[in-house]
Amino acid sequence: MEAVDPIKSITQIKQMxxxxxxxxMxxxxLFVFGINTGIRIHRLLHLKVEDISKDGKVYEYxxxxxxxSEKKQSYFINPILKNTxxxxxxxxxxxxxxxxFPTNVFRK
Known part of the structure; x- marks a missing residue:
C-alpha cells in the first residue's frame, strides 16, 4: 500500500x-467535514442525520x-461546516x- 501525504496547502484545499x-454535494x-473536524472517513460514513441535527437545526457539537474504549469525543461544528x-x-x-452519506455499497 502506498503512503498518502496530507494536503497542507490552503490553495490545494480550496481547489479540492x-x-x-x-x-x-x-x-x-465529506471533505469539508473531515478537514474541519479531523474525523476519519470510516467514522463519517457511519453518521446518521440524527447525529448532527434535530428538527432541521445543526448541532454546535x-x-x-x-x-x-466507550469514551465520548466531542467535535465542534464550525460555521463553515455548519453552512455546508x-x-x-x-x-x-x-x-x-x-x-x-448514503452509498451504493452494501453495509454489514
Missing amino acids: KAILKKSS RDHL IDLFETT LESYLEATAFSSKDYL
Missing part, C-alpha cells in the same frame, strides 16, 4: 473543495463514542434515521 462542489461535504451541512440537508430529503 471547488472540484468536489461541482461534482458531488455528498463528496464535498456532535458527540461520538469510541468503539473500543445546512445546504446539504436542505437539498436532500433525508429522514433523521438515514445515513448522512
Whole structure:
C-alpha cells in the first residue's frame, strides 16, 4: 500500500473543495467535514442525520463514542461546516434515521 501525504496547502484545499462542489454535494461535504473536524472517513460514513441535527437545526457539537474504549469525543461544528451541512440537508430529503452519506455499497 502506498503512503498518502496530507494536503497542507490552503490553495490545494480550496481547489479540492471547488472540484468536489461541482461534482458531488455528498463528496464535498465529506471533505469539508473531515478537514474541519479531523474525523476519519470510516467514522463519517457511519453518521446518521440524527447525529448532527434535530428538527432541521445543526448541532454546535456532535458527540461520538469510541468503539473500543466507550469514551465520548466531542467535535465542534464550525460555521463553515455548519453552512455546508445546512445546504446539504436542505437539498436532500433525508429522514433523521438515514445515513448522512448514503452509498451504493452494501453495509454489514
